[in-house]
Amino acid sequence: MEPSIFRFILRYSWRQQLLILGLTILSFPPLYYSLELPKLIINRALGNLDGPWELFGWDLERVQYLFALCGLFLLLVLIGGLLKYILNVYAGIVAERMLRRLRYQLYEHVLRFPLPHFRKVSQGELVQMINAETEALGGFVGDAIAVPAFQGGTLLTILAFMFMQDPTLGLAAIALYPIQIYLIPKLQYQVNQLAKKRVRQVRYNAERISETCATIREIHSHGTARFELARFSDQLGTVFWIRFEIYKKKFMIKFLNNFIAQLGPFFFFSIGGWLVIHGDITLGALVAVVGAHKDLSAPWKELLTYYQSMYDVRVKYEQTVAQFAPSGLLPAERLTGEPTVVPAPPRRLRVAGVSLRDEAGEILLDEIHLDLALPTRLALVGPAGGGREELSLLLAGLLEPATGRVLVDDRAVHELSEPGRAALIAYLGGQAALVAGTIRDNLLYGLKRRPIRPAEVPAALRTARARNRREALASGNSADEIDADWVDWEAAGVRDPAERLPAMIRALSIARLVDDVYTLGLRGSLPAERADLASRILSARRAIRERLRSEERLARLVEPFDPERYNTNATLAENLLFGRPVGSVFDLDQLSAHPFVRSILAETGLVEELQTVGYRVAQTMVELFADLPPDHEYFRQFSFIAPEDLPEFKTILGRATIDRLDRLTKAERDRLLELPFKLVVARHRLGLIDERLQARILQARRRFRERLPASLVGAVAFFDPEHYNPAASVQENILFGKVAYGQAQAAQKVAAVLAAIVTEHGLKEAVIEIGLLAECGIGGARLSQPQRQKLAIAREILRRPPILILHEATALLDAGDRAAVRDAILEEFRGRTVVWSLEDETEAARFEHVVVVERGRILTGGRHEKLAAPGDEPAAAVEAAS
Amino acid sequence: MSLQRDLEALRAIPLFAKVEPARLKLLAFTSEHIDYEPGEIVCRQGEPGDAAYILLEGSADVLVDTPSGRVKVATLGKNEIVGEIAILCDVPRTATVVAATRLHTLKIAKDGFLNLVTQFPHVAVEIMSELAARLHATTQRLTQVSLRLAELESRRP
Known part of the structure; x- marks a missing residue:
């Protein structure tokens, strides 16, 4: 990047800056004449009583002359204003372009940071620097040439005008400028130092916030929130006091500037007045000069501000750029370069005298030599921290060796372009990260190279x-x-679009993730472009209904949605709505508060009745939960009333008996009304919603649907046995009912029936396809750690690299999956090369070669069967480990 | 109401007999009803236990695996509890329980039970005194058996 901001500006925007300059110069003549005209108006039109009143060679009446001059003045002001408008917009665009360029370059530099550098930089600081701190730089870029040119030009124009009127007055106007020029920078320097300190401090804050997010579990589990609050408070305090100092100094500068500017009129009226009295200048000239001086203070102030920010920005730019240019920055062309070779199956992997040191100069790897004919399976074993991980990163070209080279077919891997290297070698660490997006996005991420x-x-x-x-x-x-x-399906060996989904499913199966994705698919909803599946889902619904009906044992497991029956395994709210809310209008948790719902309840006479039920629920809840501490998990699991609301309900119960609810306020009765909406008859067993009440709720359900105003029709998707419900999940649409409470292993049995039906109807692939659209959350937070790792494994399998390097890639999987996934990966890569850095050396038995890495050296290595023999000489070694 | 019925079933269990009704009601409310079809397995011998079951309706067979095969050792009926040791300590199930008829149970999960005990220590004291009474009874019977055994042995020639 350019070492200074002015170099940056000139290199990337000199043409635009020239244009800005040109526009600026263009705007001066109108300015000069708009200053000149008031003088003409006063001296010639008003002061001169006997003409001649001549304009551009035309003889005019006195009044005509006055208005002509005024019109001209207006025109000049307008032209000046428009020019300034164009100039401002254009300068804004230039500034924004430069800001965009700068941010892009900084981001590109982040991508080019060598991996070890990420141990030193904090994410929060990078965010702060790229987002917030560049803002000031961008603003300055638009002004860099325009402001000094425009404001300086304006200033000179006005000064020129003043000197033309009277040199003495001109001198008076600028008499105090030297003092300002001397004083202000000194103060400004202090302000800038403070501002720099502030910037650093704010960066620390950003860092602290991102660290808090990263360690949030630690904070909660150690109960150290108070400590963290104190620390953050201290940091905010530091910012406060720096700002306080800045304010004092900054406003002192302002005070001085204003004071000196106000001294101007003092000189004009004293000196200028004296000159007018002695007849040395005209009154018109003095008025014009006073007017001009008023105009003078604006550009002068702008120039001072410019000067202040220029200094600041210069330093800020240099600081920022320095942060983004660590040693070992990757060459830019390596990031995006096209693959230089079509990766023919590589024949030879050679590590030639590779050494690596950490930042402190400690030796991580010391003169490593390896030579392998490919394809092969190589296991790296040895203690953690002994250099296994570094060696695998080096093999993958992700670390640059200090000396020596890693060669694949005589090409150094870390010198290949990244897309080219990625086509040849894949690396998978123990804690692979996911990108925000769907499972599909993550699965295909490795194919999006161009x-x-x-x-x-x-x-x-x-x-x-x-x-x-x-x-x-x-x-x-x-x-x-x-x-x-962006998805390069050919790289994945998929040519026919119809083969894409099967290829993805295959990769997921190898990583043992396909069942999870299937489950997610059941919970997901049909995307608009797969609306064609609705009819198949409906026939699956009919089939499952049939199966449930024919087998009594199964019938008990699911209570179907029936428009004419109350579903005892659903909440009262679900029973009333009998559909899925679309959007948040009919939020099931706040259904009782919705005016339309209230009107339906009132019409069907349910308000009082449900308030009575609410009263009884409150009674039971208070009885059961009153003695529990507020943070007890039962509140979350079982209570209808949040612990903080419990006292309120206690008061309500105390204020009225069940037959005198009219003694309560409307708000209190509303609180009672909320409670029954969460009741599930089969689950809560409170016996409060009897069949009579159920019948009345069904009546309300019907009325709700009949009376639903047109404006709310889109807010709910009603359950309809004959139609697909777009707001409900695939599973709900197929099952079309609730899994019953209290049946032994109901969920598993239902899942089994469902799976059978889904398969029979050829829906399994479609459900997985829907599951692929499930969001992973930021950093994959919605998936469990093993699921994230499996997804990363599936990603590598899909993109089929000729060489796969893994570091403890299955360590995080559940014990039951670990061996199976490892074997499946090895099987999948039969005929290709796998280098696996293993946390558990007993797993090495499945590898052709084993190398023991310890304290940065290869202790011993060779074919596995030789190594396994006890007392074998280390020199039995890797073939050609020269 | 059925919560009331659950409460009565809990009170009929000697282990819980002395616990205050309000606490038992909380236990009932936080416990699940589970139904079994005839022949379905409630719990399996040797597996870790995480819950006790109170039989509300129906009956269940208690089966023990012996070297000579599976032997039915008891049949449990209404208001009897099965697997209560599991909610007190970590031992594998000592027998397999199979629903003999359609079985309606109240499942007392270990977590829920322990929660109750840790939250309300006097519940623990009450259960402890019940267990102590049982231990006392068992010890007495053991003493009697030992005496009897000694008596029998001394008669031997």
Whole structure:
């Protein structure tokens, strides 16, 4: 990156800056004449009583002359204003482009950081620097040339005008400038130092916040919130006091500036007045000069501000750039370079005298030599921290050796372009990270190395798209379109689009994730583009209904949704709505509060009745939970009333007996009304919703549907035995009922029946496809750790690299899966190369070669069967470990 | 109401007989009803136990695996409890319980039970005194048996 901000500005925007300068110069003549005209108006139109009143060679009446001059003045002001408008917008665009370029470059540098550097930088600081701190730089870029040119030019124009009127007055106007020029920078320097300190401190804050997010479990489990609050408070305090100092100094500067500016009129009226009295200048000239001086203070102030921010920005830029240029930065072309070779099956992997040191200069790997004919299976074993991980990263080209080289077919891996290397070698660590997005996005992530096909764009959007592209290029950004099709299916060996889903399912099966994705698919809903599946889901629904009906044992497991019956395994709210809410209008947790629901309850006379039920629920809850501490988990699991609301309900119970609820306020009765909505007859067994009440709720259900106003029709998708419900999950649509409470292993039995039906109807693939659309959450947070790792494994399997390097890649899986997944990976890579750094050396038996890495050296190595023999000489060694 | 019925079933169990009704009601409320079809297994010998079951309706057979095969040792009926040792300490199930008829049970989960005991220590004291009484009874019977055994042995020539 450019070492200084001015170099950056000149290199990337000199043409635009020239244009800004040109526009600026253009705006001066109107300015000068708009200053000149008031003088003419006063001296000639008003002061001169006998003409001639001549304008551009035309003889005019006195009044005509006055208005002509005024009109001219107006025109000049307008032209000046418009020019300034254009200038401002253009400077804004230039600034924004430069800001975009700067942020892009910084982000690109982050991608180019050598891996070990990430141990030193904090994520929070990077975010702060790229997002917040560049803002000031961007603002400055637009001003860099324009402000000094425009404001300086304005200042000079005005000064020129003043000196033309009277040199003495001109001198008076700028008499105090030297004092300002001397004093202000000194104060400003102090402010800037403080500002720098503040920037650093704010970065620490950012770092603290991101650390809090990362260690949130530790904070809660150690109960150290108070400590963290104190620490953050202390940091905020530091910022406060720095700001306090800044304010004092900054406003002192302002005070001085204002005071000196106000001294101007003092000189004009004293000196200028004296000159007018002596007839040395005209009154018009003095008025014009006073007017001009008022205009003078604005550009002068701008110039001072510019000067202040220039110093600040210069330092900030240098600081930022320094942070983003660590040693060992990868060359830019390595990130995006095209694959240089079509990866023919590699024949030879050679590690030639590779050494590696950490930042402190400690030796991590010492003169490692290996030579392997490919394909092979190599296990790296040895104690953790002995260099196994570093060696595997080096083999994958992710670390750069200090000396020596890792060669695949005589090409050094860390010198290949990243897309080229990725086509050849894949690396999978023990805690693979996921990107935010769906499971599918993550599964295909490894195939998105370059856009394969441009996006199909409707004609109407083409111009907008071309504009976006031009603008991206103007800012030196990537012009690759993010919505293009990036997935390189050919790299995954998939040519026929119909083979894509089976390929993904196969990869998921090898990683033992396919059942999880299937389950997620059952919980997901049908995407709009697969609406064709609705009819098959409906026939699955009919089939499952049939099966449940024919087998009595199964019938007890599911209580179907029936428009004419109360579902005792669903909440009262679900029974009333008899559908799934779309959006948040009919939130099931707050159903009783909705005005339309209230009106239906009132019509059916249910309000009082449900309040009575609510009263009884409250009674039971208070009785059962009153003695529990508020943080007891039972509140979360079982209570209808949050611990903090319990006293309120106690008061309500104390204020009225069950037959005199009218003594309560409306708000209190509303609270009671909320409670029964969560009741599930079969689960809670409180006996409060008897058959008579159920019948009345059914009546309310019908009325709800009949009376639903047109404006609310879209807010609920009603259950209908003959129709697919788009707001409900796939499982709910097939099952079309609730799994019954209190039946031994109901969930498992139902799942088994469901799975059978889904398979019979050829829906299994479709359900998995829907499961692929499940969101993983930020960093994959919605998946469990083993699921995340399995997804990462499936990703590598799908992209089929000729060489796969793994480091403890299955260590986090459940014990039951570990061996199976490991064997499946090895089986899948039969005929390709696998290098596996193993946490457990007993697993090495399945590998052709084993190398023991300890304290940064290869202790021993060779064919596994030789190594396994006790007392074998270390020199039995890796073939050609020269 | 059926919570009331659960409460009565709990009170009929000697282990819980002395516990205050309000606490038992909480235990009842936080416990699940589980139904079994005839022949379904409630718990399996040798597996870790995580719950006790109170039989509300129906009956269940208690089977023990012996070297000579599976032997039925008892049949349990209404208001009897099965597997209560499991909620007191970590031991594998000592027998297999199979529903003999359609079986309606109240499942007292170990977590729920321990929660009750840790939250309300006097419940623990009450259960402890019940257990102590049982231990006392068992010890007495053991003493009697030992005496009898000694008597029998001394008669031997």
